[in-house]
Amino acid sequence: MADIEQASEKKSWKKRTDPVVIYKKWCKACSICIEMCPKQVFDTDRDGFPVVTRGMDCTQCSICWIHCPEFAITSNEK
């Protein structure tokens, strides 16, 4: 758990390399994206918010961002 939080903190300062970006100000931690992702890209942090931990598995299937009720997920793929 600790390393997940560390990773998320590090990535927020790094240049964006995650396949999807979660806008934390709008996220309400409903966990729809975590449950619906077919590749289990997300994990929860201590507060229940999603964190991208297995970004390499992401196939840009668009399921997470079309099911996000808060419009908090955007794709980073060009």
Add this chain to the structure above:
Amino acid sequence: MDQMSNVTHKYLRPKKSFPNVWCPGCGIGIAMGAMIRAIDGLGLDKNQVAVVSGIGCTARIPVYLDFNTLHTTHGRPLAFATGVKLANPKMKVIVVSGDGDLLAIGGNHFIHAARRNMDITCILVNNYIYGMTGGQYSPTTPFKKLSSTGPYGMIEQSFDPAELARTAGATFVARGTVFHASQLSRLMSQAINRHGFSFVEVISNCHTQYGRLNREGSAVKMIQWQKDHAVPVSVAAKKTPEELEDKFITGVLYEQEKPGYVEEYQKIIDRFSRESTESMVRVTES
């Protein structure tokens, strides 16, 4: 891909109070995203679209949208939308509201807008309960389900909104769920593209009121429930009524062509303006 995922953000008013007002995991946000993608896919201009809503959870949608929006009185979004459409027939008018708003207090407006065949797209987000006011039963609450005003189970029979729209005379009736969000946005774009009264019922989840009272679990569980109980039209045709007992059919349920109110009204205007100009010409000649 970047543009695709940011499509919704182009049509939002981010200065409004985001994060939005709905409970975490509410399907209304998903339905709103599907609607935005449908409008974007049709390539409509922001000024060409008017979104009208009444009162309720779902009716908060226009607050966040950067179109011409109208947030009206309880149950009357279709009446206001009729006015908007007749004042400016080029406008694409979309009514988006909940089951309590459109079917209970606005039931009469609903059936008469469908009967008149007004050129309006009506999107009804059906979450089976009055969510905002505290979980009272609505006209679509299923039989024997609990609500805060029916603690021993609903003893009234419920409406089937899609069937009601079809018998009232709507020309396009479809049903989607928030689980099948991409199919939903396809259905919505079909509905917006059509002339005449087109109706899309969206099965949504209210886990805060309906799910809590009926022990249906979290938002994710309720959305998975939709996946298990939705039957596409093509599959449902092969099944017996017993197999479809607790299921609902999704897809385009009904489609037909009928002369719409707006076109007929325009014809009358054209006829009389022609006659009046002809009579004017006759008067000036004599």
